[in-house]
Amino acid sequence: MSSLEAFEIGNLLGAVQPLLSVLDHLERMQRDNEIEIGRIDDKRLTEYRAALHKILPGNQPELDGAGGGL
Numbered sequence: 001m002s003s004l005e006a007f008e009i010g011n012l013l014g015a016v017q018p019l020l021s022v023l024d025h026l027e028r029m030q031r032d033n034e035i036e037i038g039r040i041d042d043k044r045l046t047e048y049r050a051a052l053h054k055i056l057p058g059n060q061p062e063l064d065g066a067g068g069g070l
Contacts, residue, residue: 016052023049 023045029035037045 012055013057016055020049020052023052 026035026037026045030037
């Protein structure tokens with residue numbers, strides 16, 4: 001793997017955690033009735049979360065419990 005590829009992979013992995021946090025925040029806002037999320041958008045958010053979890057490597061203890069939803 002070239003250093004450029006490693007850099008790009010690192011950037012991708014570094015972006016996953018903040019995106020999972022955003023999804024958690026949206027779910028919290030929905031639960032607190034601050035926003036309404038329709039059925040189609042709710043399904044899309046679930047798909048986004050699943051896709052982000054597929055990107056994560058299998059063993060990252062610093063991310064345990066993060067992005068698991070509420």
